[in-house]
Amino acid sequence: MRRRSLMASGLALAAVPVLARAQTPDAQPSAPPAAAPPQGGGPAPRRVQALSLLGEPALPGDFRHWPWVNPEAPKGGGLVLTAIGSFDSFNPFILRGTPAAGTGTLLYDTLMAPSADEASTEYAHLAHTVELQADGRGMAFELNEAARWHDGRPVTAADVVWTFNTLREKGRPFYRAYWGDVSEVVAEGERRAVFRFANDANRELPTILGQMPVLPKHWWEGKDFTQPGLGLPLGSGPYRLESFEPGRSITWRRVADYWGRDLPTRRGTNNFDTLRYEYFRDTTVALEAFKAGQIDFRMENVAKDWATAYDFPAVRAGRVKREEIRHELPTGMQGFAMNLRRPQFQDVRVREALGLVFDFEWMNANLFYGSYTRTTSYFSNSELAATGLPSEGELMVLSAFRGRLPEQVFTSEFRVPASDGSNSNREHARRALGLLKEAGWTVKDRRLVNEKGEPFAFEILMDGPTFERIALPYIQALQRLGIEARPRTVDAAQYQVRMDAFDYDMTTEVFPQSLSPGNEQRDFWSSEKAKEQGSRNIIGISDPIVDALVELVIAAPDRQALIDRCRALDRVLLWGHYVIPHWHSRSFRVAWWDKFGKPERNPRYALDMMSWWVDPARDRALPADRSQAG
Incomplete structure (x- = not known):
C-alpha cells in the first residue's frame, strides 16, 4: 500500500530525494547561472543542483548516471506487472476515482529526482538549478530549457505555478498539509518559478517541493480537475499511455524522443519499450497468473506464499528466479x-x-x-x-x-x-x-x-x-x-x-x-x-x-x-x-521469469525495477507458452 504508502506497481519503493550539484550529461562543467541580486543588501542566494537534508550530496556536479545502474542497458522488450482491484481514472491527485497504475510515476516528471542510494537527497531533473534564499524564506527553480510535454510544447514556470495552486486547492488533502508553509508561488519569466515561504523554520520545504510532479496547464484548460475520468492524459515523463481496457489492463509505451532520456537521473533506466499492468481482483489469482507466465515480475508480500507457493516446475527448472534483496528503508x-x-x-x-x-x-x-x-x-x-x-x-x-x-x-x-x-x-x-x-x-x-x-x-x-x-x-x-x-x-x-x-x-x-x-x-x-x-x-x-x-x-x-x-x-x-x-521485513522478496538483465547491485533505499532490462537471449530461451516452461 490498499497500502497507501506503497506503489501498486512494485517498480520502485524510493527514498525521499537531497542538495548536490548535477549537470545534464554531455555538457561540460560550468558555473551555475548568476543568482538574483539580494534585496536589502543581505547575503546572496545560493545556487545548487542538488538538495540534501542529511549532509552533502554524494554525487559530484558532473555525475553521468546513478551509481547502481548500467548506463549501457539495452532498450526494448516489455514488462508485464500485476495490479489489484480496478481503475476508473487517470487522475491520481484527487479524492474521487481509482487511478490507473503508473499514472503518476510514469507519466509525469518531478522538479527534482530522488536518489534511491542516499537518504533524503534529490538531484536536478525538470529543474536545471535551484536557488535558495539565504534567509530560508524562499527558493526558485530554473527549469531545464529542454523539458517538453509529449505534444512538443515546453514545460514552463506557468505549469509549475498552476500545478502547485491546483493541487493545493483541488487535490487530495495531503497537499495542503505538505505544502502548508508556502505563502506564494509566482512565475518570473518562462522558466523561473519562485516559491515564498511563510517562515524560515521549515528546513525540509525545498526538498519536498522538489518532489512535486508538474502537470500541463494548457491541457487542463477547460477541464474540471476535480472529476475522475479516462481521457488520455498528457505528460512529460518517460512513458505515455498507449492503450487500456477500463478496469482490466493498461499499457504504457516508452517515449522514444523523451526529452530527459540522457539526463544523469534517467540514463540506464526506463529500459522497457512497454509496461503493461494486468488487473486482478485478489492476490491469489494474481499469483496463479504469475505461475502461468502471464506476469513477468512479482514482489511477494505474503510470507506463507513465499515459503510454500513457489515450488512449481518453472522454479525447479530455473525459468523463474527468486531472491530476497536486503534494503535499508525505514519500515514505519x-x-x-x-x-x-x-x-x-x-x-x-x-x-x-x-x-x-x-x-x-x-x-x-x-x-x-x-x-x-x-x-x-x-x-x-x-x-x-x-x-x-x-x-x-x-x-x-x-x-x-x-x-x-x-x-x-x-x-x-x-x-x-x-x-x-x-x-x-x-x-x-x-x-x-x-x-x-x-x-x-x-x-x-x-x-x-x-x-x-x-x-x-x-x-x-x-x-x-x-x-x-x-x-x-x-x-x-x-x-x-x-x-x-x-x-x-x-x-x-x-x-x-x-x-x-x-x-x-x-x-x-x-x-x-x-x-x-x-x-x-x-x-x-x-x-x-x-x-x-x-x-x-x-x-x-x-x-x-x-x-x-x-x-x-x-x-x-x-x-x-x-x-x-x-x-x-x-x-x-x-x-x-x-x-x-x-x-x-528488511528485504524485498521478488520473483521473476528469467528474461531480464539487472544491475550488479540494488540501491540502498529502493527496489529499482526500472533499471532492469530485457535480455534478448534469455527472452528467446523461454517457451512461447510459459505455462509449459517447466
Whole structure:
C-alpha cells in the first residue's frame, strides 16, 4: 500500500530525494547561472543542483548516471506487472476515482529526482538549478530549457505555478498539509518559478517541493480537475499511455524522443519499450497468473506464499528466479489501527487491552514461517525509533508537556506485549480484562458490555483476503474477552471510499516513514487533519501535545534535534496505544521469469525495477507458452 504508502506497481519503493550539484550529461562543467541580486543588501542566494537534508550530496556536479545502474542497458522488450482491484481514472491527485497504475510515476516528471542510494537527497531533473534564499524564506527553480510535454510544447514556470495552486486547492488533502508553509508561488519569466515561504523554520520545504510532479496547464484548460475520468492524459515523463481496457489492463509505451532520456537521473533506466499492468481482483489469482507466465515480475508480500507457493516446475527448472534483496528503508508502522471517532476506542485503557491479546509470536511461527520482526516503533528500522528510556535530548523535548502526559512516558520503556506463542496467554487476558473493567466494561453472559448493557462490538475492515488469516485468530482472542469482532472484506474501490470518509472501526494501515520526517507528519497525526476527509489521519488523533511535537519535528534545526524530536513523538504515539503493531521485513522478496538483465547491485533505499532490462537471449530461451516452461 490498499497500502497507501506503497506503489501498486512494485517498480520502485524510493527514498525521499537531497542538495548536490548535477549537470545534464554531455555538457561540460560550468558555473551555475548568476543568482538574483539580494534585496536589502543581505547575503546572496545560493545556487545548487542538488538538495540534501542529511549532509552533502554524494554525487559530484558532473555525475553521468546513478551509481547502481548500467548506463549501457539495452532498450526494448516489455514488462508485464500485476495490479489489484480496478481503475476508473487517470487522475491520481484527487479524492474521487481509482487511478490507473503508473499514472503518476510514469507519466509525469518531478522538479527534482530522488536518489534511491542516499537518504533524503534529490538531484536536478525538470529543474536545471535551484536557488535558495539565504534567509530560508524562499527558493526558485530554473527549469531545464529542454523539458517538453509529449505534444512538443515546453514545460514552463506557468505549469509549475498552476500545478502547485491546483493541487493545493483541488487535490487530495495531503497537499495542503505538505505544502502548508508556502505563502506564494509566482512565475518570473518562462522558466523561473519562485516559491515564498511563510517562515524560515521549515528546513525540509525545498526538498519536498522538489518532489512535486508538474502537470500541463494548457491541457487542463477547460477541464474540471476535480472529476475522475479516462481521457488520455498528457505528460512529460518517460512513458505515455498507449492503450487500456477500463478496469482490466493498461499499457504504457516508452517515449522514444523523451526529452530527459540522457539526463544523469534517467540514463540506464526506463529500459522497457512497454509496461503493461494486468488487473486482478485478489492476490491469489494474481499469483496463479504469475505461475502461468502471464506476469513477468512479482514482489511477494505474503510470507506463507513465499515459503510454500513457489515450488512449481518453472522454479525447479530455473525459468523463474527468486531472491530476497536486503534494503535499508525505514519500515514505519503497520498495524491494526483503531478509529478514535468511534466511542468504544476513545479510552486508552481499552486500546491497550486490545493490544494485549494480539499474539504476534504465535502468528510469526504458525502463519509467517518466522520471517518477520515485530514492529515496536512508528520509525522502525531507523535511528529515529525510540528505544529504552528517554535520552537527555528527548527529555528536554518532553519536559514541556510534563503533567499533561502519562508519567510512564518519562520513566518507563515502552514494550509491545510478547507471548509464549501459545495463542492463549492467560496473563495478558487477565490484564486486558482488568483494564477493560477500569474503563467501565464488564462481562455478562460471556459478553463484554458497558454500563448501559451495550455490547463491545466492532468490524475489522479489509481490502482483500490476505489479511483475513491474520484477523481471524485475533478475533478468536477477542472473543475470549467477550468482544464481538467481525471481519469485513470489500473490494479496493469501496475500501478507498470508506477510508477516505473515515467509515471504519478497525483496519490494517501502514504509516510509512523516511529518514527525514517532516511536513507529512501533519497529515498523519494533526488535529486539523483528523477532521478532513481523505487525510492520512485515519486514526482521528486530535491531541494538542501531538500537534506541538509534529511542529517541533518539522522545525528541527539540525539532525540531532530531529532525532530527539522524532523519538519524543514516537513515545507519545506508542503510549497512546492507537494501533496494535504488526511486523516488518528488511528485504524485498521478488520473483521473476528469467528474461531480464539487472544491475550488479540494488540501491540502498529502493527496489529499482526500472533499471532492469530485457535480455534478448534469455527472452528467446523461454517457451512461447510459459505455462509449459517447466
